[in-house]
Amino acid sequence: MQNAPSIEEQREIHRRMILTRRLEEILGVMAKEGKTRGPLHRCDGQEAVGVAACMALRVDDYVCTTHRGHHVYVGKGMDARRIVAEIMGRETGYCKGRGGHMLLGDASIGMIGGNAIVGAGLPAATGMALSIQVLKQDRVAMAVFGDGAAQTGIAHESMNMAGLWKLPVIFLLENNQYGLTVRQEVQSPIEDLFIRAAGYGMPGLKVDGNDPVAMYQVVAEAAARARRGEGATLIEAKTYRMQGFSTSDMGGYQSEAEMAPWRDRDPIRISADTLTALIGADAVAQIAAEAEEEIQAAFTHALADPFPVYEFHTPSGAYAEE
Amino acid sequence: MQNAPSIEEQREIHRRMILTRRLEEILGVMAKEGKTRGPLHRCDGQEAVGVAACMALRVDDYVCTTHRGHHVYVGKGMDARRIVAEIMGRETGYCKGRGGHMLLGDASIGMIGGNAIVGAGLPAATGMALSIQVLKQDRVAMAVFGDGAAQTGIAHESMNMAGLWKLPVIFLLENNQYGLTVRQEVQSPIEDLFIRAAGYGMPGLKVDGNDPVAMYQVVAEAAARARRGEGATLIEAKTYRMQGFSTSDMGGYQSEAEMAPWRDRDPIRISADTLTALIGADAVAQIAAEAEEEIQAAFTHALADPFPVYEFHTPSGAYAEE
Amino acid sequence: MAMMRYAEALNAALREEMTRDPSVFMFGEDIGRYGGVFKVSKGLMDEFGESRIRDTPISEQAMTAMAVTAAMTGTRPILEIMYADFIPLCMDALVNQASVFGYLWEGQVNMPFVLRTQGGGGVGTGAQHAKSLDSFLAHIPGIKVVAPVTPADAKGLLKAAIRDPQPVIFLEHKLLYNLRGEVPEGDDHIVPIGKARIVQSGKDVSIFATSKMVIEAEAAAKLLAKDGIDAEVIDLRTLRPLDLASIKASIAKTHHAVVVNEGWTFCGYAAELSATIMDHCFDDLDAPVMRVAMPDMPIPYSEPLELAVIPNAAKIAAAARRALA
Amino acid sequence: MAMMRYAEALNAALREEMTRDPSVFMFGEDIGRYGGVFKVSKGLMDEFGESRIRDTPISEQAMTAMAVTAAMTGTRPILEIMYADFIPLCMDALVNQASVFGYLWEGQVNMPFVLRTQGGGGVGTGAQHAKSLDSFLAHIPGIKVVAPVTPADAKGLLKAAIRDPQPVIFLEHKLLYNLRGEVPEGDDHIVPIGKARIVQSGKDVSIFATSKMVIEAEAAAKLLAKDGIDAEVIDLRTLRPLDLASIKASIAKTHHAVVVNEGWTFCGYAAELSATIMDHCFDDLDAPVMRVAMPDMPIPYSEPLELAVIPNAAKIAAAARRALA
């Protein structure tokens, strides 16, 4: 298969998806116990989109994501312990506790970054791609954004400029069928959002967002295109949001009938099946066991880490030093 | 021909196009003599777009336009004298001299209004259409906007909502091939902008913007669709800007070679030819003569009108009355 | 009178005004089926239907501009912007559209729309979901800005805002929705825009506050009372047009002022209050006006950091003591 | 030293910095082939090519956000926004993006971008093309705001802005571009951000002004001199971070202050100056600080109306006389 992930990469995708899932499951329990702060946005069922897409890129490629970015953080290679520490508001978090779970960043591996303003990821990645083009680098930038974000004006402006200048950027539209509490058809008159690519002179395509191998392939191909100087691609990954909008979601609008078929297509199950055929059940089980150890250790350490101490941030201030 | 203008309507379209042309020619001369204030944006060569489109609507339909709106003002039936008075900053102008040539409005005939923020016309008309739908009226709203405006984010948000809610709105994209000083291909990777309609689930079509009869027909059909409750339409009128961006344009980027073929396709000439075949040369000449009289009178009276006297605008103020 | 939560008082105002006037309609993200993320529009879609209560795409920029022209063409739109942090997306529609046409087309159009939003910090929503951008809004000519604190004012001011012929920005606060209080029932409970409320009168120092900061100011007054300081607490209620008369009267009595707003300090709303007092009350002042506002930096997420930046009763009391020192 | 127009001084600064640092690039509407509607980037596309000088679509909102991330990934973008009236379209990128990440990701990224724009009225451009929205910008943490008046400062501050590790908003004025003055040549002419300039020193009253209002303040000082009033005129040059030391020193000397800004009065930049003086110089003041700014209404088009609202020398002189009365 062209641009297919190696077995090693498939193992790693599987491992990172499990890390993400367990990270969120544990956070979900803690949230119910009142041990977390602020809303948490889980991506259960969407792990393949963020993880496989990031795995298809280089470490020095740039990625940005949304309020629902745990799979992208882990997928890009961020350390679970420092992710948890940030979410728990600790000094050792990626942003020293200043950012919280929606705004993580790790510039050292091109993760810049999470963003809680819907739509903001598109110009962010486009700006990174502009920087890449001006500096004549062979990097690629990718924005992961939602079906809701696709309706924002800034998405249009960004894709138009990316198409116009043939910027090395990938627009990965993660269509989980909901923007907050309303279904996509309440937000847009068309079902397949990728067709808008034609209006920006760039290729647009649809992929099964619950199939990690398929995800990896389309992103790898789009990245190759971008590196060849052929410009931007819009990819619509069809998937589904299994755990509600956030921990503060009162729910009641996602029916079991709607969710059941998607539960059967759990991306982690799909990748486990593929991998079992390749490396055997024991090896697959071992990946899960190691991931579990890592995530438990991440929470144990992060929760033992200190909280930051407040200091005024002088560079943000309004008066010149005297 | 379906939705074709009657002979009476064609006479009126012709008359209003000449009024617009002469209005701008006279303003152009005065600008050179330093007798006008601020930049003036002429639509020479584009008269058919604004005039015929407005003539295809009812007086109680809503229309809004851009910084380059003289043809729309006259087309919607605004009085030349009060237009000139506003442009000359007089008390008798449509906005008492407060607005200037980019911001004229006459709510009594649904002209609301000019707008100098590029892109602002699309949500403006969409909001009027929303009002029409909420009030269950059979009116239609139309936004006339440019190829440059089509790249703004607000255009995307507006067309998406209009398509989603099947609002009675017409998006009339006046493609004069330039956004200020840069050609459309410097602003967008695609040539035919109307194809974006597919991304909003609405029909999109292209029309010869220099042919008044064709303009009238497509707008009349779109208005009929809207009144039937079938929603929005995106119409791209291909035309060309003959007189530079504005009176402050230093020019030098529109070549004679580029302009010549368009000069041959002057919409006023085209309508004169059509009309001559229908009503004879004398009648056509008479329309021109009457228009000339009207415009001369408009300037004579407007220039004799008084300037407004400044008063603080209390409703805009920051403190409550004591 | 009925005991209600702040959110319920808003809901009642919306229901009454929509019943009273068929030209009133609402649109915004998740306000319909779900009833709004803060449940302010709960039940309204069932009652008034999908044409008058609309769930929207995420398009704040266009929606705000649409409210402007919908208002100029016969309806009274109420737009909900989920977080005040998204107000920057609405700015062009407010500054270049709503502000302008009321003056330019005076006599031709009215612009009766209400933009409801909620701001403020304290619960770990982070730098993009906890801001108070009051001064951006209060800077705009032709636009009124109100910020009720009590459920009674929430209802009365919302009804006044919906009936007002001009654009009104209606500022709520995420920590006020569950606040309970007595609320007058019925159509005639209207709280006039442009009138401040004396929360408690005092003779030593005037504390002028907005939105949730009024509650902090009341707590500060209790702390000050322990030291025998008799503070007057004034809830401005309307940020624009400002009730200058009430400010003058209070300072004429106390000769000391503290101004409190949750937004950033520099060019913030508290700065205008200080400058307004400078303009009109200088000779009555025995000490400089004390500003209590958000330090000029982004709002951090972690609890100890966030709680350190948000203005509170202790900071207000300390400012009052400085004024009186 | 060379005699240049303000626009030429900016052009020279851009040329020098782009020559010096290949990571500097410019983008904006009509800045390339045409050289910008005010001709500030004239000739630069021919010299530096279409990759580093880009004509753009009309997409202020995305472009501003793109400048933020381009700056975080190794380039030094210079974005031209044609009119300050379009700043509302840039606000989300400034308030929710640029402002936030310098603090959140401190140590991980720098954000060296410059946003150049021009504002101000007086030439009949109308309500949507004549505003000064300084206070919106100066309210934002982590963003610097400068507004040079002389060609020398225009060049020196632009070079400083381009080299600064933080976002800098560079405010020009449509009536300054043709102003001529002596400009030092060469790379080392840098005017530090955060330092005010004493235009003329005086002992009776301090006039603090920004952008073109500095010229009006100088004219006002001449009018006042005729009455034997010795005014000190201070060009703040940097709106944020503000040079507090210069303000304190001047008021300690004159005990009277007039603050001038072309933006709207309420919640405007002049309000912050008044509040800052209240905070830091109250005991030195013999009279209230006088605010001279735009009345709180949209800017009209017709000449007699527009000229009536724009602050000018006569209004500044009158304010100074009131302060000294």
Ligand SMILES: Cc1ncc(C[n+]2csc(CCOP(=O)(O)OP(=O)(O)O)c2C)c(N)n1
């Ligand atoms: C500009 C803006 N408007 C509204 C919100 C509130 N909000 C946060 S997430 C969300 C829904 C986003 O839907 P989508 O883009 O599909 O992302 P998903 O939550 O499905 O991952 C909304 C409306 C926001 N954060 N930013």
Ligand SMILES: Cc1ncc(C[n+]2csc(CCOP(=O)(O)OP(=O)(O)O)c2C)c(N)n1
């Ligand atoms: C938001 C905004 N950005 C930039 C401008 C400056 N400007 C005025 S007209 C114009 C070009 C508009 O092109 P188009 O939409 O094609 O209209 P045309 O002038 O061709 O009629 C520009 C960039 C503006 N007025 N508003």
Ligand SMILES: [Mg+2]
């Ligand atoms: Mg979604």
Ligand SMILES: [Mg+2]
């Ligand atoms: Mg055009």
